[in-house]
Amino acid sequence: MTVDFHSWASHCQTLIENFLDSRLPGTDCVPRRLHQAMRYSVLGGGKRVRPLLAFAAGELSQADVDRVIVVGAAVELIHAYSLVHDDMPCMDDDVLRRGKPTCHIEFDEATALLTGDSLQTLAFELLSEKNLTDDTKTQLGMIKQLARxxxxxxxxxxxxxxxxxxxxxxxxxxxEFMHIHKTGALIRAAVMLGVHCSNSLNDTQLEKLDHFAKCIGLAFQVVDDLLDAEATTATLGKTAGKDAENNKPTYVSIMGIREARALAEKLQHDADRILNEFGDGAIRLRQVTDFIIKRKF
Amino acid sequence: MTVDFHSWASHCQTLIENFLDSRLPGTDCVPRRLHQAMRYSVLGGGKRVRPLLAFAAGELSQADVDRVIVVGAAVELIHAYSLVHDDMPCMDDDVLRRGKPTCHIEFDEATALLTGDSLQTLAFELLSEKNLTDDTKTQLGMIKQLARxxxxxxxxxxxxxxxxxxxxxxxxxxxEFMHIHKTGALIRAAVMLGVHCSNSLNDTQLEKLDHFAKCIGLAFQVVDDLLDAEATTATLGKTAGKDAENNKPTYVSIMGIREARALAEKLQHDADRILNEFGDGAIRLRQVTDFIIKRKF
Structure with a gap:
């Protein structure tokens, strides 16, 4: 019997948390403040949407979970680095992230800068330090894909x-151009890196999956804009309403809430149609998609 | 007949400049401002010490120059990213680099942050996009080495x-701990990545070369401290005397100029002794070492 989505997701989140905990340098390791800040910025929070996508994609290609953990962690480290830098005063100047003070508030700006830098580096270190595929050339291709x-x-x-x-x-x-790059590219990488941990899919299938990943990447951002417009700071765990306050263009500001919601649903429909071609193997991807579109926090 | 050092170095510098020019996205490529800033921060300046070391090490292992160019460029991109971030107001707050306004002065802080981030990513993209060794596993090891x-x-x-x-x-x-990490590690990576573009050296030779690289990495920093203490802003191309002004610990502040110079000479002697074991194949490494220790600007 297949375990329900929430148990599965919770299990994956624990696997990722434990793996990241084991691979981030300890706080007793010099330079201590930097390592404290790296751990502070990565551990103990977040929905781990990108690792969940990697795990779900890995189930579709029947990849070894020990490999998928590594690629999920690498993608999450890139995501975490981008948040740390994005929150800095010269960027979004945000003080709250995942319900905690942002890295440069808890530590200082210089430490936040080096923390983001080092988290990015660690992502590439993880992808290069053990066999993640049967074919080493594919692994180089995965590193290239994450870099791009x-x-x-x-x-x-x-x-x-x-x-x-x-x-x-x-x-x-x-x-759309902005979001395909800003959030879509990494979500797409999470799916494709997860799948590539096994060679079982053919090129046509990989192409379809890539299209699926593009759809949910965009959907993810549309939902993010909706959440920012609708949610309160308490449920969001980060400062809400910042987009409107900063006069940032969003799907909500351009299309309105109703149209933006309809777009998210259309993208989910497109994604589902692709997944249906993969049958039962895509059950986790279907569930994660559902989770992304319908998330409330 | 072997070409003289300055012609050889100038040729290598041109190769690296042209390769970086070809691989950095064009200024017509969106987002234009970011790509302008990346090119501004990398092209048209610098002694390219790290690529020169990679080329010289590649000559020792008789590696294909087309491969060495790529690893030299990757190491240089990591160096360039670190300079862009290091110059930012929250770090060294410097306004001059290689005789030009620093990236955050010429552009803005947010662009400088993303420029450094993107230059780091491009380094790993370069190392993963084509064959750099006869054995793909060695290439993964090179990526790991640059990441570490x-x-x-x-x-x-x-x-x-x-x-x-x-x-x-x-x-x-x-x-010493600080400098082994801050500058030594990347110099060591430049040497070892250059050598690894060919499999011709055995493990004992690789170990010796690694020791050589540690010596010159440290020597490089000692000379840097000496230059900062002795040079004027005009000859240095960056703000001189910043170390003393910022009350930063340096070899000069701890040992004094005379002792620091003696240390640099001792490190060069150690480095030379190792290179002598490699005979004529190490001529370029010997010359680059000389260039590093005796540079005046």
Missing amino acids: ASGSKGMAGGQAFDLDNVGKTLTLPEL | ASGSKGMAGGQAFDLDNVGKTLTLPEL
């Missing part, structure tokens, strides 16, 4: 595009 | 240790 998803033509590029356009009116295609 | 050299137990850790100790009195072993 994270860099100036991926996540960091999306953040730069975002900054360049604060206070400006974006068209819908421009907003 | 750059992260919280390498370069970034050294910077954190440095920040933690501004204004404090360091012992000589503490100062």
